[in-house]
Amino acid sequence: MKPLEILPAVDVRHGQAVQLVQGIAGTDKRFGDPLAAARRWQEAGSEWLHLVDLDAAFGEGNNADVLAEVVAAVDMKVEMSGGIRDDASLERALSTGCTRVNIGTAALERPEWCAEVIRTYGDKVAIGLDVKDDKLAARGWTSEGGDVFEVLDRLNDEGCARYVVTDVRSDGMLSGPNLALLGAICARTDAPVVASGGVSSLEDIRQLSGLVSIGVEGAIVGTALYLGNFTVEDALALTRSISAGLEQ
Numbered sequence: 001m002k003p004l005e006i007l008p009a010v011d012v013r014h015g016q017a018v019q020l021v022q023g024i025a026g027t028d029k030r031f032g033d034p035l036a037a038a039r040r041w042q043e044a045g046s047e048w049l050h051l052v053d054l055d056a057a058f059g060e061g062n063n064a065d066v067l068a069e070v071v072a073a074v075d076m077k078v079e080m081s082g083g084i085r086d087d088a089s090l091e092r093a094l095s096t097g098c099t100r101v102n103i104g105t106a107a108l109e110r111p112e113w114c115a116e117v118i119r120t121y122g123d124k125v126a127i128g129l130d131v132k133d134d135k136l137a138a139r140g141w142t143s144e145g146g147d148v149f150e151v152l153d154r155l156n157d158e159g160c161a162r163y164v165v166t167d168v169r170s171d172g173m174l175s176g177p178n179l180a181l182l183g184a185i186c187a188r189t190d191a192p193v194v195a196s197g198g199v200s201s202l203e204d205i206r207q208l209s210g211l212v213s214i215g216v217e218g219a220i221v222g223t224a225l226y227l228g229n230f231t232v233e234d235a236l237a238l239t240r241s242i243s244a245g246l247e248q
Contacts, residue, residue: 001212001213001243002217002243003209003212003239003240003242003243004205004208004209004212004216004217004218004219004239004242004243005047005048005194005217005218005219005239006046006048006205006218006219006221006232006235006236006239007046007048007049007050007079007218007219007220007221008041008044008046008048008049008050008220008221008222008225008232009049009051009052009196009220009221009222009225010034010037010038010041010049010050010051010052010070011052011054011222012034012051012052012053012054012063012066012067012082013054013055013063014055014063015034015063015066016030016032016033016034017030017032017033017034017036017037018030018054019222019223019226034051034066034067034070035066035069035070035073035074037226038070038073038074038076039073039074041076041225041232042074042075042076044231044233044236045232045233045236046076046232046236047076047077048076048077048078048079048218049070049074049076049077049078049079050078050079050081050196050220050222051067051071051078051079051080051081051098052080052081052082053067053080053081053082053083054082055082055083056082056084056089057081057082057083057104059083064092067080067093067096068095068096071096071097071098072096072097077099078096078097078098078099079098079099079100079102079126079164079194080093080096080100080101080102081101081102081104081128081164084101084102084103084104085103085109085110086110086113090103090117094121094124099124100123100124100125100126100162101124101125101126102126102127102128102164103117103125103126103127103128104127104128104129104130107127107128107129107151107155108136108146108151111154114127114158115158118155118158118159118160118161119158119159122161123162125160125161125162126161126162126163126164126194127155127162127163127164128164128165128166129148129151129152129163129164129165129185130166130168131148131165131166131167131168131178131181132168132169133169134147134148134149135147135148136148136151137168148185149184149188152185152188152189153188156188156189156190156191160189160191161191162191162192162193162194162217163185163189163191163192163193163194164193164194164196164220165181165182165185165193165194165195165196166196166197166220167181167196167197167198168197169197174198174199174200174223174224174227174229175198175200176198176199176200176204176207177195177197177198177199177204177207177208177219178197178198179207179208179211182195182208182211182216183211183214186211186214186215186216189215190215191215192215192216192217192218193215193216194216194217194218194219194220195208195211195216195218195219195220196219196220197220199219199220199221199222199224200223200224200229201224201229201230202230202234202235202238204224205219205221205230205235205238205239206238206242209238209239209242209243212243221235
């Protein structure tokens, strides 16, 4: 069994690395230069980076140049997210050389376009399911979408290659991942799932590793790393030991 992938997050707002609480604008905790943060996770041994343009997600401009600079400067696989809603923003994101993009709002607001993107780009596209009380959230989580399972069934039929599942209420709260939600999503799809929201400790990483067998492929970690609750090195060592069956 492959180890759970760890995707340290760099969320960019007004050119700075930040972390929000439940995705709410104005709750920013600022952590400085995005490239410095990305390089820190690379030096810690991370193979992946989850890179988010929060301004684009909120419809308040973008940090496209900053994100492109980060992708070009690091030797990591990059999952890029935030405000990818049309051909222009999709092409701009993919032109950076990122490994894949994460599309959220467009999956709700432009389903026909989203289906075409899935057909065209395959596993270079993940669909973000941002969930708040069984309903999907859109526009940087500022508006409500449809029922998560109805949308999931539609996307499965369209051949979606991967889902990034965020429990909005736990994001930035350090309250633990929503294991029940992840289990329900995995039971409804054969596509791999990347978990996001709430990771606060190595125990959370251990619990998410226990879901690898049902389809959870990775975990996005933000606030807990920035606050020093644990290190990337410790998380990677734990996932590898669990995968190898070495953990006592």
